[in-house]
Amino acid sequence: MGTFKLGSLSSVPASGRPDLLGGPTLRALAAAGLLDDVGVVEIDPALSDTATTQKELGVEPGSLANCVVVGGKREGIERLAACVVLATTRADINRVVKRLLDVRKASFLPMARATELTDMEYGGITPIGLPSIWPVLVDRRVVETDVVLIGSGVRRSKILLPGALLARLPGVRVIDGLAE
Secondary structure (H helix, E strand, O other): OOOOEEOOEEOEEHHHOHHHOOHHHHHHHHHOOOOOOOEEEEOOHHHOOHHHHHHHHOOOHHHEEEEEEEEEEEOOEEEEEEEEEEOOOOEOHHHHHHHHHOOOOEEEOOHHHHHHHHOOOOOOOOOOOOOOOOOEEEEHHHHOOOOEEEEOOOOOEEEEEOHHHHOOOOOEEEEOOOEO
């Protein structure tokens, strides 16, 4: 397994190219025994953002998933989570995420803070390898996607995997209507 094709991208099993994974991502995949089940592909870091990946690499937006870090406070305590949605949608931060985190207001974390807390590069943040105390909220449409392209923890590569595999990762909650 671990060999997938999307647009002009063809992956190799992550077990064969662990150098293309961010540290937290590599450790999480190894701990879950999934290095042979997911694919990784090296890309030009300049092509890492969603719009450029879609245009330059020929990947349909319904196969691209974005992972964003969100947070809010309740009684002075910060609550953080990751949200994973398809590029054709947007995470419903103001209603759904706010309710799930049980906070007054939820918002995206600033880039510098998100990269510091995840130990991942901007443009490469992935739901695989995030701090274990964070819930990872995944929109059901991502899980139902045959092959999805996500970050790898670094900008110079991407992970390809069956969407359903995300539902099996620790800390993941599949949410109907997470995105609109």
